[in-house]
Amino acid sequence: MSEYRAPVKDALFALRHIGELEQLAATELYAHADLETVTSVLEEQGRFMQEVFGPLNASGDREGLTWSPEGVETPAGFKEAYAKFVDAGWQGLNAHVEYGGAGFPESVFAVAAEFETAANGALTMCPGLTTGAIECLQAWGTEEQKEVYLRKLVSGEWSGTMNLTEPQAGSDVGLCTTKAVPQGDGTYMVSGTKIYISFGEHDMVDNIIHLVLARLPDAPAGTKGISLFIVPKFHVGDDGAIGERNDVRCVSIEHKMGIHASPTCVMSFGDDGGATGYLVGEENQGMRAMFTMMNSARIAVGIQGAALGDTAYQKALAYAQERRQGRKIGGDSKEPALIIEHPDVRRMLLFMRSHIEAMRALIVYNAAAIDLSRALSGDEAELWEETAELLTPVTKAWCTDVGMEVTSTAIQIFGGMGYIEESGVAQHYRDMRIAPIYEGTNGIQAMDLVGRKLGLRMGGVVNDHLAKIRAVDAELAAAGKEFDSIRTTLSEATESLSGVTEWIMTNGMADPIQALSGATPYLRIFGIVTGGWLLARQALAAQAELDAGSSDVEYLRAKITTARFYAEQYLPTAAGLVPSVQAGSSALFEVDGAALASV
Numbered sequence: 001m002s003e004y005r006a007p008v009k010d011a012l013f014a015l016r017h018i019g020e021l022e023q024l025a026a027t028e029l030y031a032h033a034d035l036e037t038v039t040s041v042l043e044e045q046g047r048f049m050q051e052v053f054g055p056l057n058a059s060g061d062r063e064g065l066t067w068s069p070e071g072v073e074t075p076a077g078f079k080e081a082y083a084k085f086v087d088a089g090w091q092g093l094n095a096h097v098e099y100g101g102a103g104f105p106e107s108v109f110a111v112a113a114e115f116e117t118a119a120n121g122a123l124t125m126c127p128g129l130t131t132g133a134i135e136c137l138q139a140w141g142t143e144e145q146k147e148v149y150l151r152k153l154v155s156g157e158w159s160g161t162m163n164l165t166e167p168q169a170g171s172d173v174g175l176c177t178t179k180a181v182p183q184g185d186g187t188y189m190v191s192g193t194k195i196y197i198s199f200g201e202h203d204m205v206d207n208i209i210h211l212v213l214a215r216l217p218d219a220p221a222g223t224k225g226i227s228l229f230i231v232p233k234f235h236v237g238d239d240g241a242i243g244e245r246n247d248v249r250c251v252s253i254e255h256k257m258g259i260h261a262s263p264t265c266v267m268s269f270g271d272d273g274g275a276t277g278y279l280v281g282e283e284n285q286g287m288r289a290m291f292t293m294m295n296s297a298r299i300a301v302g303i304q305g306a307a308l309g310d311t312a313y314q315k316a317l318a319y320a321q322e323r324r325q326g327r328k329i330g331g332d333s334k335e336p337a338l339i340i341e342h343p344d345v346r347r348m349l350l351f352m353r354s355h356i357e358a359m360r361a362l363i364v365y366n367a368a369a370i371d372l373s374r375a376l377s378g379d380e381a382e383l384w385e386e387t388a389e390l391l392t393p394v395t396k397a398w399c400t401d402v403g404m405e406v407t408s409t410a411i412q413i414f415g416g417m418g419y420i421e422e423s424g425v426a427q428h429y430r431d432m433r434i435a436p437i438y439e440g441t442n443g444i445q446a447m448d449l450v451g452r453k454l455g456l457r458m459g460g461v462v463n464d465h466l467a468k469i470r471a472v473d474a475e476l477a478a479a480g481k482e483f484d485s486i487r488t489t490l491s492e493a494t495e496s497l498s499g500v501t502e503w504i505m506t507n508g509m510a511d512p513i514q515a516l517s518g519a520t521p522y523l524r525i526f527g528i529v530t531g532g533w534l535l536a537r538q539a540l541a542a543q544a545e546l547d548a549g550s551s552d553v554e555y556l557r558a559k560i561t562t563a564r565f566y567a568e569q570y571l572p573t574a575a576g577l578v579p580s581v582q583a584g585s586s587a588l589f590e591v592d593g594a595a596l597a598s599v
């Protein structure tokens with residue numbers, strides 16, 4: 001049993017009040033996802049993660065992986081835990097029912113993914129990548145590809161990977177040089193090297209289905225000339241049986257700062273003439289198909305912020321309740337006090353708790369927007385799809401930046417002991433550090449928000465988002481005195497976001513470099529305000545439950561206080577970031593690159 005406890009109650013609260021669970025369950029697509037069913041699924045999944053994945057987290061980190069030319073050996077217990085995961089059917093939780101999935105909403109899956117990641121972030125990378133491959137094949141695979149590959153991915157018997165990165169093609173995927181040569185029989189010979197491929201090789205499954213970006217011989221330059229291929233580790237016969245090995249190998253694995261139990265592989269395709277690949281979607285349309293996978297993966301990476309933040313918070317809280325140092329301010333006891341009695345430690349704990357709840361709510365809202373875009377039709381569906389598009393870079397970047405701060409704060413609460421590996425919190429910080437980098441760095445996410453998403457429907461999408469935030473004001477006004485500070489700070493922060501959005505839209509057209517220079521602080525403001533709005537909505541929902549006579553007084557009161565803390569201490573920081581956005585680029589480029597050297 002691990003120490004991690006899946007926060008099922010709070011996740012259900014977010015699903016009910018932010019994730020529109022009731023509305024989703026009223027649709028044909030998600031009629032099976034009623035509250036009772038979702039509750040029992042999440043309770044069971046949370047228990048499974050606590051008992052099966054969780055206990056291997058620290059040992060997997062210590063033991064790491066073993067590479068040999070034959071393959072990659074995962075740490076002790078991983079194979080068995082993964083087999084139990086497959087048997088329990090957790091891989092297919094959100095996959096299409098016709099291919100063996102359970103067809104639950106993305107928002108329910110997001111919460112389950114949080115529990116899984118919090119229990120064991122490194123091991124969860126494997127099913128996480130498989131989920132991306134499933135989404136991609138569901139959307140773009142042929143019927144035959146779905147029959148051959150999708151079913152086995154949905155069951156978890158085989159795993160999936162995402163092969164984008166090459167030594168010269170990182171953020172700029174358009175520089176990809178991996179080749180795919182048509183063989184005249186519908187297949188392609190794929191050759192090239194991919195780096196940093198998560199779970200590119202491992203011993204937990206019988207076959208690995210690589211989704212690989214490559215370029216046809218006559219392809220146009222850049223992202224317009226990229227195609228997507230299935231390259232299985234082992235060929236698959238017409239009867240579905242595993243055959244000969246394909247010409248793809250893991251030639252080494254990286255030694256990393258964190259996620260030690262997740263193999264990060266250098267993959268070589270075509271050392272012996274060429275790996276057989278099968279086109280997914282159309283030629284030169286690979287980026288469109290890959291984006292299906294990347295959007296789901298970006299939310300999954302955002303989830304890492306909430307998940308690792310929460311597991312670190314649980315440890316820090318327990319430590320603060322047993323470590324004694326210093327006297328209680330204003331107390332008359334001569335005994336050292338528990339550190340949780342000190343205002344600064346309280347502040348750190350509430351910083352962590354409020355941001356975890358804000359991240360969880362943002363993730364659920366983003367995922368529910370995808371669900372509603374699928375379950376509804378016409379204009380309504382389109383509006384939700386736009387919301388999901390707008391929010392995805394914020395979920396990815398804000399939640400991972402905040403996740404770094406939350407895991408770092410856990411170390412601070414432990415004091416010196418936090419820096420010592422034995423405490424376990426150092427691992428969460430190390431594991432977290434990759435999340436602002438992969439799946440498009442947070443800098444790239446900020447550029448996506450400013451450069452593409454703000455312009456959606458000529459600014460209509462972001463304005464709709466701001467209008468929804470403003471709409472909560474009347475409810476806050478009616479909710480009584482306790483909600484006054486939430487109301488004031490949310491309103492002020494929203495006007496800061498609105499003003500700076502307008503500034504970016506006006507100046508960005510004339511001078512994109514001005515707008516992009518402030519993209520990162522802009523995304524931060526966006527995250528702070530959206531997080532504050534979602535906490536305010538949850539506080540109102542908690543008050544409504546109290547007014548209706550709920551007996552869960554302690555939990556509901558804590559929701560309101562947590563939202564108030566965030567509103568009073570963090571919403572005001574949004575205004576402070578506005579000058580950073582509007583400072584533009586002049587100071588950034590005034591000094592020549594060479595002159596930036598230390599002297």
Ligand SMILES: Cc1cc2nc3c(=O)[nH]c(=O)nc-3n(C[C@H](O)[C@H](O)[C@H](O)COP(=O)(O)OP(=O)(O)OC[C@H]3O[C@@H](n4cnc5c(N)ncnc54)[C@H](O)[C@@H]3O)c2cc1C
Pocket residue numbers: 162163164165169170171172195196197198199256264434437438439440441442443444447
């Ligand atoms: C542990 C791990 C697992 C990974 N798993 C996978 C995987 O499964 N599959 C896969 O394909 N890849 C994977 N990656 C690769 C990862 O997605 C890339 O590292 C990431 O996209 C960044 O690319 P890069 O490392 O080449 O950095 P670069 O692109 O060289 O970026 C360096 C810096 O420059 C900035 N930058 C670059 N271009 C711009 C720009 N146009 N404007 C502003 N700033 C810019 C970046 O934000 C960053 O700060 C993994 C990486 C790691 C470390």
